[in-house]
Amino acid sequence: MNDHAQPARDAFKRAFQLLDKHLQREAERPVADFAPPAELAARLDVTLPEGEGRDLDAVFDRLDQVLDATPRSTTTRFFNQLFSGRDPVAVAGEILASAINTSMYTYKAAGPHALIERALTDHMCKKLAFHNGEGVLAPGGSLANFCAMLMARDRAVPTYKDHGPPPQPLTLYTSNLCHYSIPKNANMMGVGRHNVRRIETDHRGRMLPDALDRAIQQDLDHGAIPFFINATAGTTVLGAFDPIDPIADVAHKHDLWLHIDGCLGASAVLSTEHRHLLDGVHRADSVCWNAHKAMGVPLSCSAILTRERGLLFDTFNQTATYLFQSDEDQFNMGTMSIQCGRRNDALKLFAAWLHHGDAGYDRRITHLFDLARHAADIVRQDPHMTLSKDPESMTVCFEVDGKPSDDLCERLRRDGLEVVGFAHVDRRRVIRLACLNADATTDDIDRFFHHLRQVAADCPGGDNAVDSSASAAPSDSAPTTVATPRGRGAQ
């Protein structure tokens, strides 16, 4: 081993020893050690040295303390987010990616990793029956949705990217249960959040195609430029799947871009049992798909995929001679990306997919649905609990009757038993149990409900109705609005 490599060898060895210790500890400790920020800051010094730094022993001691204080999202007691658990092979891929530090803009810099990213997005396109499709990884699902919205804008108003907005307002359509990135992106792209139409949903939380059609027609009648329909495959709270085929009919009728926000649910195409939820997805113009959710790879790994090639390039290409300079343009993925420098989010998914194969993911996704079904059955059979809606996929929303959902979640966390979150459904505050950990079994679900009943017994009663007149009305279940388009001069 030469001199140059020795410091790396030493530091990596320390990292692996610490990881080994952490794995041991992780299994023995509560899922989270509750401490408010001020209390945690008092016992964990995170200040940085103004003068000389600390030696390796001191640095790794501090990192050890940090790891021990970290909420353990990798365990089967973490139901709080739309990711949970750990795929060791994916993490191994991520570890290797960290050490080789490849930037993914050009083939010159990325070499085989450019081929890998392309192979992954091609494989994902194939699963969606995008036979002439392509894709690129984006830094998270919100920005993957953003990419789709910009491509749609450029199709509707090709001069927008150079000359700015046309006189008429642009309008876009999504269900009232969509992810918050849709209105946020409308803000960021300059279309304006008030030009987002939130379409009504049915009893399962699925967008109503007729209401969508009417909203588009109303905007057309007012002289707006409708440009984008978002259908969600796996809504954030209820896990509902908007019906793609009838929505695609509406998109086709009005010649609008149809995007599928499949951050959570696109992975269902890998499940033989559940892929019917995405019937019609091949008719969409774009899909985003987060492998860091149901597929369990480390954060983040989000793909934006298009049915036709060249659309990402048309929207995101920007000449930069100092960067894009070799002759392998189809592998210079930076020209299709919202980013310039791009970390390597591909290697971890490549490693995991090689190991699991399509067959392994088929079993995995089906298992996650089964866990949610098991949880829903427990709620149905318990006379003291109420299911919010029949779950369509991997999240289960419910209440313990007469007990405030937020208080229950907080008690589970404070006692270090389980980490789970609450959400709003039909103006009620409910517990959202996210079943995204493939290591979990029905025993873990049973244990969760055992703990929940335990804290519920001690919890004072209270109401879960959300006051609709409250100033902080929850946007994750905001009322349907089909407003008149707001155009220029609104300031």
Place this chain on the structure above:
Amino acid sequence: MNDHAQPARDAFKRAFQLLDKHLQREAERPVADFAPPAELAARLDVTLPEGEGRDLDAVFDRLDQVLDATPRSTTTRFFNQLFSGRDPVAVAGEILASAINTSMYTYKAAGPHALIERALTDHMCKKLAFHNGEGVLAPGGSLANFCAMLMARDRAVPTYKDHGPPPQPLTLYTSNLCHYSIPKNANMMGVGRHNVRRIETDHRGRMLPDALDRAIQQDLDHGAIPFFINATAGTTVLGAFDPIDPIADVAHKHDLWLHIDGCLGASAVLSTEHRHLLDGVHRADSVCWNAHKAMGVPLSCSAILTRERGLLFDTFNQTATYLFQSDEDQFNMGTMSIQCGRRNDALKLFAAWLHHGDAGYDRRITHLFDLARHAADIVRQDPHMTLSKDPESMTVCFEVDGKPSDDLCERLRRDGLEVVGFAHVDRRRVIRLACLNADATTDDIDRFFHHLRQVAADCPGGDNAVDSSASAAPSDSAPTTVATPRGRGAQ
């Protein structure tokens, strides 16, 4: 060790063993094995299994082949990008972050990592004399610049985010040598690339404040809404620093948001010798600063920092009850971020900064400048080479007289000697030597020039003039344009 942890332990051990092998090999192999994509694809199978997956031996064999074929950006022969080398402690931090898989939106999910991100951005603010400042990490410098542009938009036109554009066009200002993300972001935010004014630069590549002032006045006279000035601290090609104080005077005169794109050069505030290049930075409204460039942490680690608190929240906050639900709002960094789910880019910089301290970074940044100075001296003393401009910081642009720069770069890469890129300066194609690897010494610079002379001897003569009438005019040195604002209806 319990059952649950054992698969992780095994996979991590394999990753560590492969890394050890890779470190050994990295020192012995050429910086890059040149192969066009088709050739590489023929010898490296990156297809994914449609059925069952591969066992761990097969997966790690494949990963081994991938690592071996990866351009070695971590070595001292890689001068191609504005990052190079490897900080082992930072990589150790990244390895740990990969394994704990923390999402950084809320304190509930991130715990100590929210404190760490805040401590890092507070420390960076302090270095910039932003005494009431704050910041957040963004997924790369392009998007960090984008965040600044959106905050500036919202200050100029507070109704924009809800209601969309006003009738008048918005205009923004940057030098003709700025990073390509500025016009790209103007596209993405819907302002339009033609409303970006590219201001002239001086003989060192620095924006001319008088020309800036005139361009703003001209747009005001035409009824536009100027909203944003970008000054670059360390331009992408020349490493030039726009003069902040006189530009801040212009910004103050017209009441415009002043942003410093310090992706490359903000780190110079850590160098006692070179921080004068950023004199006046405390007057800026925002700064972006990439720790993955001159500070050497793995990709990506980009901060967007503001002089005043609350501005990031005002632009990016979007209610989401299911997510932002605990009472530690100042540590719910997702409310200030362009992302929803956020990978942990903080731990690696925390580990590195603990280890190096401000004092270590002072030495590091000064060393990088010294390397560039050494390279510039070599060029000056060689009668067969011409320096493009006196370098201000860490990049050196020059030509070998009568030899095409692109051909020379390609020969160095094909022979596996060095990886370096070319760029355009004053309509000439030049070699851009980026001195960003803190492990490099003057011996490495000497070796680079030895190899360059070697390939130059075999290289046919040719001209480096860039045809200004060519259809693909290079935007990284585009001619100054002060156009009439293009408003609505341009389509």
